[in-house]
Amino acid sequence: MLGVLGGMGPMATVDFLAKLVRATPAGRDQDHIPTLVCSAVDIPDRAAAILGTGPDPLPAMRAALARLEAGGATRIAIPCNTAHHWHAALQAGTGLPILHIVDAVAETLAETPAGFMAGTGTGGRIGLLATDGTLRAGLYRERLGRRGLACVGPDPEGQAAVAAAIRLVKAHRVAEARPLLEAQVRALAAAGCDRVVMACTEIPLALSGSAASGLLVDATEALARACVAACRDDADPLPRAA
Known part of the structure; x- marks a missing residue:
């Protein structure tokens, strides 16, 4: 059973669950991934903690x-x-495997037509739209750097x-957020980024x-x-694509 450590934020957790359902090759309810969700909205702000x-x-x-x-989860997604x-x-602190979101992004980049293949050393410029904390922590810079990819964030104003x-x-003012983010996508593309990762789960909304x-x-x-790929490799009775 997939355990979802969510609530950071709640809308992003719901968005993840919808994408999990859409990504599952299912023909009936019973083909989907058993999922247990903890929307832990009491977790303090992660970016603020990293920034001190x-x-x-x-x-x-x-x-x-x-x-x-x-509750019976056998692997975890955050x-x-x-x-x-x-x-x-x-x-x-746990024996349960916790999937890593940056590794998942790296696999997606490796599948793109631009040919960002792991281990080739061919390089590539990846733009990042992320929280200040994610950028400060260097999560993407470190893990994508192992695959020959350079990460570029916006300038300070951006x-x-x-x-x-x-x-x-987070305040349910999505329409106001959109033009701000679109402007930064354009700026990163102009800076030579081949792809721009929406590296905060609020941003796709x-x-x-x-x-x-x-x-x-x-x-x-x-x-x-x-998560779908990992659960299909477990004992869960999920159908495999022909």
Whole structure:
């Protein structure tokens, strides 16, 4: 059973669940992945903690993980990019495998027509739309760098706009967030980025249906696809594509 450590934020968790359902090759209810969700909205702000302006969210994340484990989860997904700063600490405290969202994005990039193949060393410039905390932690820079990919974030003014857009989405003001994010997608493309990763699970909510969709990589969708692949490799009775 897939355990979803969610609530960071609640709309992003619902978006992940919808993408999980759409990514599953199912013909009936019983073909879907058994899923247990903990929408742990009490977890302190992850970006603030990384930036040193807020409390440590790890104890609350560990408590939510324990609830999922007690409920029968057999592997864990966390639909929050910034929370993966604590991935190693969470993994060290449980025997359940915790999928890593950046690894899921890396696999998606490797499947793109641009040919970002793992281990080729061919390189590529990847734009990042993310929280200040995700950028500060270097989550994408480190893991994608192993695959020969260079990560590029917005300039300081652009990053302030991204952070403001994320806050707007969390406040249910999605329409106001969209133009701010679209402007930064255009700026990253102009800076030579071949793909732009929506590396915050709030951002796809604002950029759904964007004219720049061919350039965008959805980290939430990548994680959902990775969960389906992992669960199909487990004992869950999921159908396999012909």
